[in-house]
Amino acid sequence: MTEEIIIAGFGGQGVLSMGQIICYSGVMQGKEVSWMPSYGPEMRGGTANCTAIISDEQISSPVLNRFDTAIVLNQPSMDKFEDAVKPGGLLIYEENGMTRKPRRTDINICSIAAYDESVKMNNTKVFNMIVIGGFLKVRPIIELENVIKGLKKVLPDRYHHLIPLNEEAIHKGMEIVKEEQAVKK
Amino acid sequence: MKELRLMKGNEALAEAAIRAGADAYFGYPITPQSEVIEYLMRENPADRTGMQVLQAESEVAAINMVYGAAGCGKRAMTSSSSPGISLKMEGISYIAGAELPCVVVNVVRAGPGLGTIQPSQSDYFQAVKGGGHGDYKLIVLAPATVQESVDYVKLAFELAFKYRNPVMILSDGIIGQMMEKVELFEQMPRSTEEYEWATLGKKPGKDSVIVTSLQLQSEEQEKVNLRLQAKYREVEKNEVRFETYACEDAEYLFAAFGSCARITRKALDMARAKGIKVGIIRPQTLYPFPVDEINRLAGQVKGILTVEMNAGQMVEDVRLAVNGKTPVEFYGRFGGMIPTPDEILKALEQKIIGG
Numbered sequence: 176m177t178e179e180i181i182i183a184g185f186g187g188q189g190v191l192s193m194g195q196i197i198c199y200s201g202v203m204q205g206k207e208v209s210w211m212p213s214y215g216p217e218m219r220g221g222t223a224n225c226t227a228i229i230s231d232e233q234i235s236s237p238v239l240n241r242f243d244t245a246i247v248l249n250q251p252s253m254d255k256f257e258d259a260v261k262p263g264g265l266l267i268y269e270e271n272g273m274t275r276k277p278r279r280t281d282i283n284i285c286s287i288a289a290y291d292e293s294v295k296m297n298n299t300k301v302f303n304m305i306v307i308g309g310f311l312k313v314r315p316i317i318e319l320e321n322v323i324k325g326l327k328k329v330l331p332d333r334y335h336h337l338i339p340l341n342e343e344a345i346h347k348g349m350e351i352v353k354e355e356q357a358v359k360k
Numbered sequence: 361m362k363e364l365r366l367m368k369g370n371e372a373l374a375e376a377a378i379r380a381g382a383d384a385y386f387g388y389p390i391t392p393q394s395e396v397i398e399y400l401m402r403e404n405p406a407d408r409t410g411m412q413v414l415q416a417e418s419e420v421a422a423i424n425m426v427y428g429a430a431g432c433g434k435r436a437m438t439s440s441s442s443p444g445i446s447l448k449m450e451g452i453s454y455i456a457g458a459e460l461p462c463v464v465v466n467v468v469r470a471g472p473g474l475g476t477i478q479p480s481q482s483d484y485f486q487a488v489k490g491g492g493h494g495d496y497k498l499i500v501l502a503p504a505t506v507q508e509s510v511d512y513v514k515l516a517f518e519l520a521f522k523y524r525n526p527v528m529i530l531s532d533g534i535i536g537q538m539m540e541k542v543e544l545f546e547q548m549p550r551s552t553e554e555y556e557w558a559t560l561g562k563k564p565g566k567d568s569v570i571v572t573s574l575q576l577q578s579e580e581q582e583k584v585n586l587r588l589q590a591k592y593r594e595v596e597k598n599e600v601r602f603e604t605y606a607c608e609d610a611e612y613l614f615a616a617f618g619s620c621a622r623i624t625r626k627a628l629d630m631a632r633a634k635g636i637k638v639g640i641i642r643p644q645t646l647y648p649f650p651v652d653e654i655n656r657l658a659g660q661v662k663g664i665l666t667v668e669m670n671a672g673q674m675v676e677d678v679r680l681a682v683n684g685k686t687p688v689e690f691y692g693r694f695g696g697m698i699p700t701p702d703e704i705l706k707a708l709e710q711k712i713i714g715g
Contacts, residue, residue: 195366195539202366202541210366210539214392215477236626237538237619240700 176231178316179239181256183224184248184269189303192329193246194225196307199325200317201229211237222251229316246310250274263358267310276355284356285313292347301344308348319345363544369506369535370395372542373439373465376513378405381548382463383434384412386425391477392533393441393467409550419444423451423464430460431571433558435517435551439465441533442483443474445491452526453492457573457584459557461520463513464498465529467536470669470696478696479533481620484673487530488647495585497592499527499599500646502617506540508644514545519599523591524557530646532669534619534698601644602653606632610639612712613657615678616667617643620699624667627704638708646674654681663687663712667704670694689715 180197184190191212198208209228226242228234244265247253250273253266260266262281271290289305311317322345326338367375374396377385387397397415405411416422422438429436440448445466455462466487470480485491487500499519501512509531516527554560559569575581606628607613616624621642631638641657643650658664663686666675675690682688691707693699 198539199366202364208366208539208541211534212537214533214537234540235629236623236701237540238534238623238698238700239626240702 176229176316178229178244178314179242180227180229180244180246181224181239181242181259182227182246182248183222183252183256186221186223188223188248189300190223190248191225193303193307194227196322196325196329197227197229197317199329200322203321203324203328204317206230207232207234209234209237222249224252224256244310244314246306248306253277265313267306267313267352269306280356281358282356283313283354283358285309285352285354287348287352289348289351292351293344296344296347298340301341304341304344305348305351308345309352310348311345312349312352313354365542365544366539367506367542368395368537368539369503369509369531370467370537371399372506372544373509373513373529373531373536374399374403375544376510377437377463378403378409378411379545379547380514380517381409381435381550382411382437382517383550384414384425384429384436386414386416386422386429386436386438388416388419388422388440388444390441390444392469392479392536393439393444393465395536396439396465396467409547411550419447420451423448423455426462426464427451427455427458427460430455430462431458431559433553433555433560435461435521437463437465437513439467441467441469442471442480445483445486449486449492452498453494453496454573455526456492456496456498456588457494458571459524459588460526460571461517461524462526463516463520463529464526465531468530468532470694476696477533479619479698480669480694480696481532481618482670482673482694483530484646484668484670487528488649488677496588497525497595497647499523499525499595499648500530501527502530502644502646503535504618504621504642506535506538506542509535510542510544514548523595525591525595530618532619596648599645600648600650600652602650603642603644604653604657605640605642607639607641607657607660609637610657610660611662612636612638612708613661613664614638614640614667614704614708615643615654615664615674616640617646617674620667620669623699623701624704626701627708630701630705631708636708636713643674649677649681651681654678655683655685658682658685661686663689663715665704665708665712666690667699667707668692669698687712687715
């Protein structure tokens with residue numbers, strides 16, 4: 176199993192930390208992982224993306240141009256990465272702020288209203304955990320318990336009381352992710 | 361006990377410096393390398409091992425602080441990225457001339473000039489062919505993984521002290537910024553050895569130790585040069601390191617180093633899936649260069665494609681090693697652009713197989 180993922184959105188949406196959490200969780204599950212951020216003169220509100228790779232085998236290139244899954248959280252990211260999804264791959268997009276639907280017909284497409292859900296939860300900071308939940312529902316490559324173990328590893332002790340909230344956010348994401356288009360792989 | 365962590369290349373390298381028993385680090389921030397000094401400042405190794413960390417007022421100051429520490433026989437390291445390394449070159453030449461050990465890390469970004477902060481391998485010539493003035497060589501290690509970033513810090517200090525020569529770790533923006541699993545080696549003690557070449561104060565009954573790269577008599581300077589050349593021949597004999605993959609039945613060969621070798625390895629997997637028998641050689645030491653192995657493989661394959669994130673630098677050394685035995689072609693992206701596995705495969709098919 177190798178899952179090559181691009182996560183892209185605005186800076187401040189938690190794009191880079193989503194990739195890190197997926198990778199930490201992968202480590203907890205005994206997988207090989209690689210995380211590569213776009214780094215540059217970027218700031219809150221600018222664009223950010225990272226490549227996360229989870230695999231049973233040693234990972235060759237940390238930098239890719241085609242992906243099994245693209246998680247896009249704003250319109251510029253969808254414009255940039257929709258075409259980079261491999262045929263039969265997966266595109267997950269956040270509904271809020273999108274001005275158009277994806278156009279591809281040869282990939283699986285899911286949408287998630289993660290921002291609205293985070294508002295309902297009274298905590299927009301868990302936005303990215305809701306998205307992770309949606310992703311793991313569609314691509315169950317990592318078990319939830321390993322995500323929690325990963326979170327424990329990433330977060331300093333003083334934030335450990337927030338782990339149940341994050342877990343709830345993951346469950347919410349699993350509930351609300353919507354399949355919009357399915358193709359055979 | 362060995363310890364498994366998920367770390368950024370730059371941070372892992374900084375932690376490795378502490379664990380390798382370094383006495384001092386002097387640096388100055390520059391993207392994409394700043395995490396090295398940030399990590400060391402945050403970690404404050406003075407509490408752990410007594411290692412001193414200082415942000416110098418400039419890159420020039422940092423390399424001269426390294427010169428001073430090395431002159432006292434201490435394990436000193438500095439790091440920067442391309443424009444900063446250019447500033448350090450005068451000091452590096454002096455350290456090579458004075459025959460002192462130190463470790464210099466270059467997390468390469470694209471140039472020339474201030475260039476861009478994105479990854480590149482365009483400092484190959486600077487690292488391998490000189491960079492500073494005079495007939496000197498750096499031992500150059502090229503990590504391709506976060507793990508190698510860690511392991512090569514330890515190796516770099518060993519080689520620096522074995523040969524009393526500066527060692528450069530030629531990383532790049534990809535290796536520096538990416539996170540991977542890494543196994544950290546155990547904390548090593550800081551060395552307490554008092555080397556006889558080190559300036560530790562004049563001892564009664566012993567001559568003064570003078571550290572210098574200045575010889576005003578040409579006869580003396582030539583002796584220094586001859587001694588350096590003899591040392592470099594020893595390095596070439598003992599320290600060549602490389603990795604080959606899928607070369608046994610290879611009809612074609614990739615040559616690539618550092619992060620670019622990993623992207624090329626992906627292209628190799630794609631080529632093999634199409635039935636193209638291609639292998640790869642990845643020099644881990646850029647100086648000394650794996651001349652003999654490349655020459656041997658050149659006798660086996662129908663062509664070699666060198667892939668680099670520059671306009672073609674290592675390819676010159678590959679051609680010298682191949683010495684006309686088989687065609688050598690080049691594919692590269694530069695300016696901070698990263699070649700894709702698809703592009704590399706296409707270049708192999710067009711320039712080597714089709715050509």
